Each structure stands twice: as structure tokens, then as C-alpha cells.
Amino acid sequence: MLDTFIQGLFAVFQWQTFLVMLLGIFLGFWVGLLPGLGGTTTLALMLPFIYKMSPVEAFAFLLGMHSVVSTTGDITSVLFGIPGEGTTAATILDGHAMAKKGEAGRALGAALMSSLIGALIGAFALALSIPIVRPLVLTFGAPELFMLAVVGVAFISSLSGEGGRALLRGILAGLLGLLFALVGQDPQAGVQRFTFGQLYLWNGLDLVPVLVGLFAIPEIVDLAVRGTSIAGELPQENLSKGVWTGVKDTFVHLGLTVRCSLVGTFIGIMPGLGGGVAQWIAYGHAVQSARDSEERTGFGRGDVRGVLGPGAANNSKEGGSLIPTIAFGVPGSSSMAILLGAFFLQGISPGPDMLDKHLVLTFSMVWTMVVANIITVAVSLFFLNYLAKLTLIRGPVLIPFVLFFSFIGAYTSNNHLGDLAVLLAFGFFGYLMIRCGWPRAPLVLGFVLGRIAENNFYISTIRYGSAWVGRPLVLMLISLTVIVLFFPLIRSKWQESTKGETQ
């Protein structure tokens, strides 16, 4: 197995393969940066180009492109507060807050380095899990997937901010998110829900217009109102020097970075959870790592850990989601579904074959992700100083471009004016939420998890009656949910008692 592993590395460095991989990286770099233009759509558009390539070349190209999208998407999230990709929205919360404090360089350095570590962990997880992946995925059935969604929803308690009132608002926001997820045709009886006769809403609300609306529009409004540049009137020495501080931060908090990478990988492995979930759960976990309630209030205002968590997770999930795609031919996310098409185009049937007959190809895919991300991060680090200076441009000059890209980005979802209507509606709603002090992260989490939770609950109940609740893994996940829900409460009580002792 080790020699196949090395063979995979050499396969990537053949000059033709390396060249197409560079081409893919170049494409992915810009796709990630531009908000809305998604890695998934671009993958689909690139499919016709791989007809004449060999399998290793084809996947070096496609994966070279797709695996760097989450890395550069973080850059847009940090600098402008617009999600560069659907999967990089969580980075906005603390990343953009840091940019507004004049710490854009540090945030970018942290985002890039954590992305690299996440990508490496995800890629090696793919390589290492090959012997155990089949039994692992087969054990997680609909009841377990439902419980995973519940655990995810429980993280709302960590995303809501400090205090009982914030928690209540967080829970309400989460439930509202679940409600928004209901829009569309229900998969059990085929009935239209909340579509108000609009054909556009049949398939539900699309993630990108909702995210861009919730996060980008309020930022743009805020920028317009302030009248300054993104970095405000604060002293600028921190701006570019901060990059290396950010990089170092990743290693100072290496434990958190690695843990969030593992979370991202695991979520990527579970088919059906989708790409948008990992970043929020990682963010929730990062918040939990705060040592006391004072630190916790720092989240959302520019705590570097809030960048490290999602930055790592949204890259590690790439490697994770390749696992069920390769091992079972079941895509872990919609971009994986497109990649599956690429497999068939190359005449390869994903499944057990990939883990023995085509093992070199599988390992070459692992190495592609590793090498592509190393190259991207290295190249980006050179340009970061210039990128960070973008936050110095005056708001009135920047806003038209940012607004333009937000609109285009939202429109690419469905090429339908409805996308823009959703963008504006959620933009307005997001602005209201900020003004009234309601957290947006729980709403997004509820929205992303809604369908998964509902479908899997329904499947579990139809298939197993009530017996599924007693399954061992389900019981474990129930206890995990309770722990996650009450963790902040438990910890503050424990800290109060230890504080009391020292006094």
C-alpha cells in the first residue's frame, strides 16, 4: 500500500498532469474569490473538457480546481463580508469583524493556514480511512443521520452568544431557519409548502441567495452608513504585518484547528449532510473552546479562533466527501455528484474497485488536494499584503463592485429573477436581525439542516417504527446532543464554583 501511495504522488508530478492541475488551481482560485460563482457549477462546466484526458489528469484538473475554492472563498469572506462560496460563510462572522478592526492581514493569514491544515487532514483522512470507510458509512443509517442533524442543531446554543436572552433568540432564529427550509415540494407526499403559487419556490430557497443576502447586504449597508473604508479609521500598522501573526495563530491553537478539521472530515464523509454544515459546527465548537463567558462574547467581534475553525473545516470536508463518492458511488454533496459524472465519463465505476484496482488513481487524488492547496496557500501568502490593502479603499468606491458581485453571485443560482428577490428579502431581514441583536448563525444552521433532519426522521420512522431510538449509535448521539446543548451552562457553573473556591 505504501508504494501505491508514493506512486500516486509521482503520478501528480508528471508534467502534463501537473500542468492541468495548475490550470485547475488557477480557475479554482478565481471561482472561490468571486462570490456566488460556485465550485459546483464550475465543475459541471468543466466536465466537457476532460473527455480527452487520462483519469489521473482529469481528476488533477477537477480536484485541483475544486479543492482550492474553499481556500480562496475564505479570502472574500474575510475582506468583504460576502461569502465567496456557500461553504465559507461562517468565516465572515469573525474574519470580517477582524478586517473591520484593521486586522485583515491576520485574519487572512489565519484563514489560509487553517485551510491548508484542514485540506491536509482531509486528504490524509481519505488515504487512511480506505480500509475502514465501507463499514463506517454503512453503519450510519437514516436514524443516525437524523441524530447528527440534531447534534448540529444543538450547536445553536453555542452560536447564539452569551446570556439567556441571546440563547432564546438563537433558538428562535434556529427554528425560523428550520421553517425556511420547509419551503418547496415536500419529499414525502409531493405537496407544495409555502410556495404561494410561485414556480420558483418549488425546489425551496437556494442557499447562495439566502447567505449572500443575510451577510453581504447588511455589511454593504453598514459600510455605506459608516462612509469609511472597511478597515475604518483605525491605525493601519497591523494590516499587512498581521499575516504572519495569523499564520502563527493557527499553530498556537493547533488543537482547535485539528479538531475542527476532523469535524469537517467526518461531516464530509456522511453522505447527505452536505457542504454547508461543517463550517457552522466547527464555528460552534470554536466558540465552545472559549475559556469563560468574557471570551465568548469576543466571538463575532474578531476572535481569530472564529476564523480558524470554519477555515479548517470547510477544506477538510473536501477530502471527507470524496470518501463516500469513491467508495460507494454515492456523492457526499452536490459537487461530488458532478465529480461522479466525471468518473463515468472516464469509464470508471466508483465502488470497491477504487480501493484496489484503481488505488493509484485514488491516491493521486489525495495528493492533488494536498499539492493544490500548498501551492494556493503559498501563492496567496505573497499577495495577501495587497489583498489586505483592499480594506483601505473608501466605502463609496468599493460598494458598487461588492454590490455588483453580490447580485451576480446570487443570480447564478437559478438564472432567475427570483434569486434577486430572495437576496433582497433576506438582505433586509439580515439587516433587521443585526439591528435588533439577533444572531444570524443559528438561522443559517437551521436552514441548512432542516431538510436533512426532516427527511431522515421520516425515513427512520416509516422504516423502523419507533425502534430506531434504541439503536446504540443513536443513543450515543442523543447523549452527545445533551452535552452540546448544556455545555455552556455546565461550564459556567463549574467556573463559578472554582472561582468561588479561589476567592
Next chain:
Amino acid sequence: MQKFRISFFFLLVLVASVPSHAASVFEGKTITVIVGYKPGGGYDRYARLIAKHLPKYIPGKPGVIVQNMPGASSVIAANHLFSVAKPDGLTFGTFNNATVVAQLIKVEGVRFDLAKFSWLGSAASDAVILTVRSDVPYRSAGDLRKAKQFVIGTTGPGSSTHDFPALLKEFAGFDFKLVPGYSSSADVMLAVERKEVDGRAGSFDSIKPFIDRGLVRPILRNRTTAPGIEKLPVDEDLATSQNGKIVMAVNAVPTQIYRPFVAPPATPKDVMKILRDAFANALKDKELLAEAEKGKMTIDYTSPEDALKVVAEVLSQSPDIVQELTKHIKFGD
């Protein structure tokens, strides 16, 4: 005599200029192919494949681009092609073949009439089959009928994964327990492998790799056949009532025009002739066929006349059948 010669000469010029007028319609222009789904899916791939090879067969060699217009299981695209797109030959498109059923059962939001479109034809037919996991003890349709509460995973009403077994349950006496809600047919396949469900129905093309791998075995098919499954029993033959047979037929017939391509109604006849011939020829093109083979895309041309016959057959059903159909079939993805 002179007058006759002059008028004959004018007539000749007129006649000769008509095809070149039609040819000049495409010179230097771009044709847009509208696809009712997002990039990457089956309909999109067929459209892009055809878009790539079509210009060779159209005089004037226009550029051909694809525009995705997803939404409402392609009803949005169908509506657009029917009333918004200009009928000048520079736009045509493809959408869900089940839209003909949507039209029949009067789904809300449908604002097109498939019989009025200018048809180019269909690029492929699709056999729908029912499969069971290989380790299950039922080897034939007869065996399967005896099973109690046999679990079949589906992606929800409106898709072939759901409707095919639902009709078998209702009209052919199979005791199926349908479990809808899986987010894609690939997820159903995983559930089969995981033993959460025991069977799966759906398009033969997409299940074929799993049959070849030995994960599932085919038991039944609908009336559309494909190489390798000709000998399977057909669902209509197992129906226990005449109504049931007809409902199954109405549900199955559109799969013969699985990848329909149409142009807006009232597109001029001469322009349509060019498009139709180009379409038919492109589907015989060696390079296209080689690429399709590589991408495991079946190519199986249906002429526009035959496609219209299929549409007419579905739309001419009596109100009782429509009522029966509405009870069991929903339109969706």
C-alpha cells in the same frame, strides 16, 4: 409565352431563395439551448453534447450555447419555451419528459401545451426498472408478489423511483412498503447497500453500474426496453385491472421520449426542417456517439412525428383515467 417565362423565372428565383433565406437565418448567429435543470445533471449533459456537435449540420455554422433555467422540475423552462422565447429558430430547449403528465393532470403553474411545440425529437428513451438487492431471496416477479411489506426506498412522489413501485403496489398486487425522502437516487442505492431498504426502482441507465457490480438484480421493467433487460416482465402485463394497465401505460409512455428537444410553437417550417435534420444527423455523428458511449449516455433517436404521437397518446386519456392517475402520481423531481 413571354409572360409565362418571366413569371416562371420569378417563381424559380423565389423558390431558390427560400432555402438560402433559411440558411442565412443561422449565419453568424448563436443558437441558445435552454435546459430545465442545473449544470451537471442528465438533461444538461445531453444538451451540451448535442450543442457541441450540432453546428456541423446547420448551414451557416452558428454557435450553439447552453443556458440553464432550472426550477419547478423544468416547468419554468417549458413555460419559457412556450410563451417567451422567440420562434425564430434561434432558441430550442429540453426539459423533463414527465411534463406531459404534468399537463395531463393539470399541475398548477403549467402554462404550456406540449402538442403545440415545434418538436425536434428525443435523443434517448429510458427504461425504468425495479431492482432488489442481490442477497434477497426473490428472484422473479412472481416470487416478489409473495413478499410481505417489502421495503423500497424512493426519492419522493413525482420521480420514477417512487411512481413505478407505487403503481405496482396499487394495481398489480405487490405488497411494498415505500420509504420516501431520500435526497437522491444515489442515496437510495446506499440505503440498499446498507440494508436499510431492500429494493430500488428507477432509470436503467443510472442503475446499470450497480447491476454490473452485483449489488442489485433487476426484476421488472416498464414497456420501454433496453439491451440486456428485454426479457424482464413488463409491469403492465401484471396489472390486475384494465384501468391499472392504462394508468401504468400512461405513466410509462413518456419515457420513450426521455430527452425531448423542442422549439417554440410557430417556429417557421423551413427553419424547423433545418433544425430537425441537423438534430437527427447530429445524433448519428460518429464523434457524438463515441463521446456518448464514453459518458454512458444512451442515444436512441425518436423523430418529431413519433414524439408528437406519444404526446397525443398521453393527452387523449379519458377523465376517469386522469382522475385515477391524479390519485397516484404527483409531478415533481
